[in-house]
Each structure stands twice: as structure tokens, then as C-alpha cells.
Amino acid sequence: MPTYEYRCHQCDHRFTETLTIDEHEKNPTPPCPKCKSSEVKQVFSAVSVVTSKKS
Numbered sequence: 001m002p003t004y005e006y007r008c009h010q011c012d013h014r015f016t017e018t019l020t021i022d023e024h025e026k027n028p029t030p031p032c033p034k035c036k037s038s039e040v041k042q043v044f045s046a047v048s049v050v051t052s053k054k055s
């Protein structure tokens, strides 16, 4: 099951939801678990990000 990442625009809370493709199709943006806002945007986090650390 894929994990979707979301960010709430109301309280800036970031959360993840593990949904089936079907569930995600029906409900692409679940409400924020913290403030119950529906002002939630899905975050498309790059899976294979190469973190080049430069100090």
C-alpha cells in the first residue's frame, strides 16, 4: 500500500496516510488529523533524493 504525504495549510501539520489506490482515488485529500481542516495539500516527496551535504 502506498503512503501518501500531506501538509495542512491551516496548522502546517505534516502527516502521512497509508491508503490503497482505490481509497486515494475516492478521497485524495483526507482532512487534517490535528485541526480537522480540509485545507490539505498532498506533498509529493521525491523518493530517491540524493542528499548532498555541504557544510
Ligand SMILES: [Zn+2]
Binding pocket: 008, 009, 010, 011, 012, 013, 032, 033, 034, 035, 036, 037
Ligand atoms: Zn491542520
